[in-house]
Amino acid sequence: MPRERSLSEEPTEFVVKARVEARRIDHYLHSRFPDYSRSVFQKVIDAGAVLVNGQPVKASYKVQQDDVIRVWLPTLDHGPPKAEEIPLSFVYEDEALAVVDKPPGMVVHPAKGNWSGTLVNALQFHLDELSSASGEHRPGIVHRLDRDTSGLILVAKADGAHFALARQFEERTIHKQYLAIVSGAPGRDSDYIEKLIGPHPTHREKMAIRRPEDGGKEAVTFYRVVERFRGYALLLCEPKTGRTHQIRVHLAHIGCPIVADKLYAGRDRLTLGDLIGPDSPDADRVLIDRQALHAHRLWLSHPKTGAPMELTSPLPADMAGVLDALRAHRPLDEPGRR
Known part of the structure; x- marks a missing residue:
């Protein structure tokens, strides 16, 4: 059994459904998060790290329908991540940092449900030095990309470089551009989306x-x-802040969810039939089976020399294939179509 460690920095928040009403909260939390024992949750509750409707409770509290529960889960220690021989594409590397072109489907660092096969496991195989500023489970990791988002991610080799890069993120002097293929099309050619984001x-x-x-x-x-x-449309997106799922939530909010984004578009794939009709030959061919979002470009100052850096990553094959299909089957100027 893994042993529990410190509490997570960010809470998990959810609403109680009617079918679990009147259960003790420690029993309820254990059933919802089976990796943790009931005794662990009793300690978390005693530490004031479980709030119900904004207030701390006792372990004997009986949950009610529509209770809003916020819990700071203990981190689970499976030991330091091990090096794994996983191929990586490096866009840049020197003694201070590396920049990786992350493939879709790769989790950035070990966490619940993904203790191997992560970017961290691969980095430990390919690089001799990684910063320790983010802790033993996330060596070198300065920022993250979602599992199914591809593209550029910064990796710090030394703590000094890590702190310098983190400061740039905090001061918003690192600029990122993403390419996204969306369902629907914005009414404006360009705009800012300014909407507060928080837990669902x-x-x-x-x-x-x-x-x-x-x-x-x-x-x-x-x-x-x-x-x-x-x-459909191809968008270039520049997040000015760094909230979790920010681009995905904002684009869904304006009615243009990212193609094949299961969480926010409701479908986890785009097929040729979606473009040309279900009765067409080869209609079942999958064009993409992950959210069509790619971290395309980064601007930053080198953490050691201060020199300006600009790094780019071309569209991966799956997104390029979707664009080819859209140009072939969904052009705006197709005769007789609107």
Whole structure:
């Protein structure tokens, strides 16, 4: 059994459903998070790290329908991550940092449910030095990308470089551009989306547009339409803040969810049939089976020399294939179509 360590920095928040009403909260939390024992949750509750409707409770509290529960889960220690021989594409590397072109489907660092096969496991095989500033489970990791988002991610080799890069993120002097293929098309060619983002009230894996009193925090995304198609568009997005799932939530909010984004678009794939009709030959061919979001460009100052750096990553094959299919089957200027 893994042993429990310190509490997570960010709480998990969710709403109690009617079917679990009147259960002790320690029993309820254990059933919802089976990796943790009931005795662990009793200690977490005693430490004041479980809030119900904004107030601490005792382990004997009976949960009620529509209770809003916020819990700081203990981190689980499976030991330091081990080096694994996993191929990586390095865009840049020197003695202070490396920049990796992360493939889709790769989790950045070990966590519950993903203790191997992560970017950290691969980095420990490929690099001799990694910063320790983020702890033993996340060596070298300065920022993250979602599992199914591809593209550029910074890796610090030394603690000094890590702190310098973290300061740039905090001061918002590192600039990022993403390319996203979306369903629908914005009415404007470019715009800012300024909507507060916080934990979803009922779905613990999602984020949502929230009010300040519900945990919403400032989130700003600039977008520009690069190419339009019938029913779809290619957008260039620049997040001005760094909230979890920010681009995905903002684009879904304006009615243009990212293609194949299971959480926010409701579908985890795009097929050729979606573009040309279900009765067409080869209609079942999957064009992409992950969210069509790619971290395309980074601007930063070198953490040691201060020299300006600009790094780019071309579109991966799956997103490029979607664009080829859209140009072939969904051009705006197709005769007789609107």
